[in-house]
Amino acid sequence: MPKQDFIEMATEKTASASIESMYRVFTVAEAPESTLGRIDQQISHNLAGFLQDHIVAVEKDLDEVEKDFSSSEIPEQPIFVSEQTQHLLDKLVAHSVHTASPSFIGHMTSALPYFMLPLSRIMIALNQNLVKTETSKAFTPLERQVLGMLHRLVYGASDAFYERNLHDHSIALGSMCSGGTIANLTALWVARNQCFPADGDFKGVRKAGLARALKHYGYDDCAVLVSKRGHYSLSKSADLLGLGSDQVIAIDTDDSNRIRPDRLIGRCEEMKAAGTRVIAIVGVAGTTETGNVDNLAEVAAIAKRFGIHFHVDAAWGGPTLFSSTHKHLLKGIELADSVTLDAHKQLYVPMGSGLVLFRDPLTPNAIEHHAQYIIRKGSRDLGSKTLEGSRPGMAMLIQSALKIIGRTGYEILIDQGIEKARYFAAEIKKTSEFELISEPELNLLTYRFAPESIRRQMRNCTPQQCREINELLSKITKRIQKTQRNRGKAFVSRTRLNPPQYDYQDCIVFRVVLANPLTTRDILRGVLEEQSGIAAEPEVRELVEQIEVIIRKAA
Amino acid sequence: MPKQDFIEMATEKTASASIESMYRVFTVAEAPESTLGRIDQQISHNLAGFLQDHIVAVEKDLDEVEKDFSSSEIPEQPIFVSEQTQHLLDKLVAHSVHTASPSFIGHMTSALPYFMLPLSRIMIALNQNLVKTETSKAFTPLERQVLGMLHRLVYGASDAFYERNLHDHSIALGSMCSGGTIANLTALWVARNQCFPADGDFKGVRKAGLARALKHYGYDDCAVLVSKRGHYSLSKSADLLGLGSDQVIAIDTDDSNRIRPDRLIGRCEEMKAAGTRVIAIVGVAGTTETGNVDNLAEVAAIAKRFGIHFHVDAAWGGPTLFSSTHKHLLKGIELADSVTLDAHKQLYVPMGSGLVLFRDPLTPNAIEHHAQYIIRKGSRDLGSKTLEGSRPGMAMLIQSALKIIGRTGYEILIDQGIEKARYFAAEIKKTSEFELISEPELNLLTYRFAPESIRRQMRNCTPQQCREINELLSKITKRIQKTQRNRGKAFVSRTRLNPPQYDYQDCIVFRVVLANPLTTRDILRGVLEEQSGIAAEPEVRELVEQIEVIIRKAA
Structure with a gap:
């Protein structure tokens, strides 16, 4: 009688009715004929119809919408699920944005394949935490597989390479994250840490910090070079990493919004002369505003010549590699030390899924970290090489999309x-x-x-x-x-x-x-x-x- | 005939059958009697039964599991949804971790209320992106409301305060993120940037970087102070922010794993004498290993005395504030400049939801950033004060939980x-x-x-x-x-x-x-x-x- 037992454990002062209701919240499904049950079925059977029916077409002013969300009180007593569902339908869903509409062509968020809905339910039902295998088990090899699949798409290394590295827990082919910003940040973090490794008495920038690193290696400053059309997450990252956002040097573009290699070379030389360590050159594969792609092969050659980490922000354009006709636009991406992809963009996975890939799977060791209670040294936990800690099993949705949609x-x-x-x-x-x-x-x-x-x-x-x-x-x-x-x-x-x-x-x-x-x-x-x-x-x-x-x- | 039109747009070289199948993927729901349809219904009606039936009890060795995820090939041709579903059931779900099991009492991931499943479907179906109102609309006021509700839980400011600030787009009561690590990182980022603001010719650490900041303000180093039981995300953050992970100074604890105030004071004095700027003192409200809570009021007083940002990591323990009986344990949390909470822990929201709250809503201006195509200056977009860019509408699930479960x-x-x-x-x-x-x-x-x-x-x-x-x-x-x-x-x-x-x-x-x-x-x-x-x-x-x-x- 576990239910009885549960009730017995109640503290005296709380009403047993409420304890029962809390028990029900965790054990009893919404009835199919309830408000929420009906909505759930409608979305399952006819997503387009649900969105059409519930999102109002004409804009309501945000000032007006705000009035519906103006209480900061957490209600003392629980409210009914049906009441909350109605509130969400009337106030939230009605005035949300119909991102799946075929005439919503202004942003990078669009429709989802139908199978994403039931698969997401499986993912949420399992509620795994990918930070460690003890809360993710098979999701950890799955995530490694997904990183491998996308690594192969970008870098096309040999069968032997993937056989050797895919499940080698001492390395990582990439790092999953909640989106492109964290992916770019992770790449620059790795790049910065690789620039200033431990050396003699100096413990490395990771442990000793950036000021000491610059001093030890004899630089006045460090910088990131990217075209004027680079994403704003790069200057955010430079702020976070202690470089300062002014140290993201915007390189001029040509008339097609592509980085000008001559200007890039010029800046590299200037930086060198000025004692500034360039920690990364970033190539853009699909600028956010115009969708142009830098000449990645040329940028790669410049990065190599100056010995600088070459990162490609392919958050948008990466999946162009699937196209035999257009993949040539990204030629040179395979020379990048790291590449950002967003799964919630052109892989058609729900919001909250990005990743960064590393050509050399030893690269992310520059940011490795451990803790006693999880991600112990030598464990297979992916949490030792990700910026985030607890993370959901989005890799399941990426793997499914890659297989159900196919190349x-x-x-x-x-x-x-x-x-x-x-x-x-x-x-x-x-x-x-x-x-x-x-x-x-x-x-x-x-x-x-x-x-x-x-x-x-x-x-x-x-x-x-x-x-x-x-x-x-x-x-x-x-x-x-x-x-x-x-x-x-x-x-x-x-x-x-x-x-x-x-x-x-x-x-x-x-x-x-x-x-x-x-x-x-x-x-x-x-x-x-x-x-x-x-x-x-x-x-x-x-x-x-x-x-x-x-x-x-x-x- | 939109479908016909769609097909007409095909490039010559691709088979029209495949174009049709791609069209179907985005327009036709899984049939209720399909493998995925049946699973979806089982989860909806009987989550516990589904988990019981599909997760095998006896551990399979991870080496064995890895074999099922060893291919790095993206299939050339699409596979059937039913085939993929069966693969997921047999290979992934079967060997995932039953985190919702009542006898899984080893980690901070546990069961979810039933209503989370259908509500998550609504959230995923809407696929909003919270970075900007153009892709989130009513979700933006909703998120501000949720930040307000939790701000009130922690800080209990006046009605007038929330009336004034809740929807004032020039400020923010907090910042949503994917989890506690990003929340702690955001808090320390804000704290660091507030320590070294623009001053005369110096443009502030945000723009000019940490090395110049230390020089301008005459410090040799900066540090974060936290008890030995502090979460590993703090040293990760110190690495990221350019302080160096060694600059997270572990303060001794008493026999109950609580920070020793005398030692903390001693360290503050040492730091001052050594020319080290302490950017934040972190109090722990629920240590990850033992669940102990620092004497927050005492730590707050020390932070105030030394003029240091006081952050509380209440990722785990925050919701203790709901309990009249136990909330006294967190006394002093209302004095914190910033507080981390994890919604995917004791608010019982699915994985991937954390947040940081700021007592003073002007605080996050220290990390404000803009871009032309989104989050323009003066906009209501929440993306200007979050570390992440694109983010899902998890706030909808938090709001629902707060209301359906209630205080x-x-x-x-x-x-x-x-x-x-x-x-x-x-x-x-x-x-x-x-x-x-x-x-x-x-x-x-x-x-x-x-x-x-x-x-x-x-x-x-x-x-x-x-x-x-x-x-x-x-x-x-x-x-x-x-x-x-x-x-x-x-x-x-x-x-x-x-x-x-x-x-x-x-x-x-x-x-x-x-x-x-x-x-x-x-x-x-x-x-x-x-x-x-x-x-x-x-x-x-x-x-x-x-x-x-x-x-x-x-x-």
């Missing part, structure tokens, strides 16, 4: 995304109102509101007039983007770029990410048509007239 | 855990074979194999003989722990402690964590009985005889 399946997804981006770019060029700002290299592109007639007449304007016009075009682009978002039919994001054709002036642009397999050409045309419609509305016309005034002055 | 519900769970620990400690004391090493203060305790007769006779032994006996007792304790684990009926963990009663010699001990509400007194007695049985087996007897030989020599 060919991912190839189709990648190829289609790039093709759609090219189609959309062509459509933009066909219009007279919009101007393509960055050509799609992967499945990202940017464009803006800039009618052809205005563009033509800007040639006769002074630089000052051009700046004014660009500011107004930015204002219009921003207004169109916000209006479209608020209307809830489609979503593109926006960012600020400095296009060469406008003398590197600040321009606000629309940003489109085409990763949802359900996005069709029809939808893409619809996005442009809606924007065109908004552009014809009085509020925008007014701004266009301001531009026309400037142009008339110039004429 | 009273958590109180019962906490009270029962502590009561069970006291019961188990009493049972251990009743036996003649086992020795309680650490009394339960919260719901953790440690003990070891050390028959009363041996303990008595050790008093007549030389220190050298005692050491030898202790080593043998450790060996036996370790063997019993491993054997019990392998037999799969129950699991306690083990660690190494230095109990004062044995002159601080290394002793391996059993470690018990009582957080699963379904663990009964029967089960606890069963654990001891099984251990007692193992102790009577020849392998252990042999080691006991070796002890007896030493004792005879002593006599």
Whole structure:
């Protein structure tokens, strides 16, 4: 009679009814006909229908939404599951973002394969903790396998290499983490620690810290080099690692947002002359804003020449390697010392899954750590070489995706995304109102509101007039983007770029990410048509007239 | 005809069958009668039954398990979902760890409330990204609410405080993260950056790095002070932040594993004299090994006296604040500048959810960062003050747990855990074979194999003989722990402690964590009985005889 026993263990002062209810919370499933039970089934059988039915299309102002989440009280007494479910449906789900919508093409979060839902339930039901085998068991070899599969995708080492290393617990082919930021941070952490190892009396940067490390090795500073389009997680990492975020040196890019090798070499030489130790050069395989890929082979050669750790941030673009047609864009990635991938992006795994791979599986020993109660020395626990401690078994979802979608399946997804981006770019060029700002290299592109007639007449304007016009075009682009978002039919994001054709002036642009397999050409045309419609509305016309005034002055 | 359109977009070289199958993966749910559909329903209706049926009780050697995960090939062609599901059931689930079992009392991972499963499905189905409101919308106010609820639990500020600050996007009451390690790291990052702010020409440690910061402020080094029982994530953090892990100074503890205030004061004075800037003093509210709580009020006073950031690692013990009976143990936590909590521990949320709270909501501005495409200045995006970038909407699960379990519900769970620990400690004391090493203060305790007769006779032994006996007792304790684990009926963990009663010699001990509400007194007695049985087996007897030989020599 375990239940009886449980009740007996109650302290006198608490009501036995509540103890019973706590017992039920852990032992009795929600009835299928309960509010939560019904929702659960609806999501299982018809996810698209659930999202369609429950997320309201028209934006509610965030100020309004905040009112529904304004209490900071933890209720004294439990509330019913049904009541909470209704609250979530009405207040949270209704005003969440329909990231799976085929017309949500503004960010890197998109639809999930259906099988992810029941598989996630298995993962959550098992509630494993990957920090140590005592709470993960088979999940640990599974995670090593997933790291091996992706290592092979990136580095393509020999069968013998994987046979030897996959389950060798003294090394690691990579490190799982909650996302690309932690992955980039882990890579730079490893790189920094490898730059300043123990040496004689000096115990290494890991134990003795960065100030002593610089002193011992005779440097004034250290730095990370990456193109101007590098992700903001890199400067966050430089702050964390004690380098200082100013020590992420932004290298100029060419007109296609790719790092300029000549400038990179120049900076490497400058750094050397100035006594600054460059701990890593970061290549970008899919910039967040435009989806461009650095010439990785060339950057690798420069890193090698200067003896610097070469990291590739392929959080977005990594899965392009699945495509026979497009993988050449990432040529040279196999020369990287470390590579970041995000599984929750183009591997179509739910939010919260990234990883970093290491070409040389001895590399992560630079960050190895132990504790007595777990991850003891010599154990197989993966926790000794991860930044995070307790972690969920997301590797199960990655392995499943890799197998159920397969190399060919991912190839189709990648190829289609790039093709759609090219189609959309062509459509933009066909219009007279919009101007393509960055050509799609992967499945990202940017464009803006800039009618052809205005563009033509800007040639006769002074630089000052051009700046004014660009500011107004930015204002219009921003207004169109916000209006479209608020209307809830489609979503593109926006960012600020400095296009060469406008003398590197600040321009606000629309940003489109085409990763949802359900996005069709029809939808893409619809996005442009809606924007065109908004552009014809009085509020925008007014701004266009301001531009026309400037142009008339110039004429 | 979106489907037709989708197919038309295919590149010529890929088979249209595969494009269709990729389309299906994103649009067609698993049939209820499919392998995965059936598993999904079983978990939904009877989680305990599913785990019971599918996790094999007897340990399979990890070497054997590894063989099932030895391929590093990503399959060229997709495999069927049913095939993958069967693979997961046979190879992964079968050999995972039954963390929800009431007799799994060795680690901090335990059972989940039933409602977590369907709620997690909603969370995963929505696939929000909390880094920015454009991919999270109502989840952002929700997350702020959850931070507010837990801030109130810890700090109990006024209604006016929460009204003013809860949704003020220029500040943050805390920072969500994937777990306690990131939470502790975030706290120390904030503390470090606050120690070395911008000042005149110096741009602050955040931008200019640690070496320049120390130079500018005239320090030789910086350090973190915490008791010897502090979590290993603190030295990992010190490594990451560029302090060096040796700069985590371990302060002696008293006989109850609590930091010794006199020693702490001594160290603070030493540090000051040596030109070392202490960036944080860390109080522990529930040590990982023994569950003891530092005298937080006293530590707070010392931190205040020396003007040092006071952080409390309450990853485990934080929810003790729900208990009217036991919350006094954490008195002084409300004086902390920052506090770590783990939601995936005693808030009973699935793996991957921790957070850090800040008393002063301006504090996290020390780590604020921005980017053009997201988290623009002035936005409501939470990503500007978190270490991680993309993050899932775990806050939804925390909010639900706080409301469905309620303050009273958590109180019962906490009270029962502590009561069970006291019961188990009493049972251990009743036996003649086992020795309680650490009394339960919260719901953790440690003990070891050390028959009363041996303990008595050790008093007549030389220190050298005692050491030898202790080593043998450790060996036996370790063997019993491993054997019990392998037999799969129950699991306690083990660690190494230095109990004062044995002159601080290394002793391996059993470690018990009582957080699963379904663990009964029967089960606890069963654990001891099984251990007692193992102790009577020849392998252990042999080691006991070796002890007896030493004792005879002593006599």
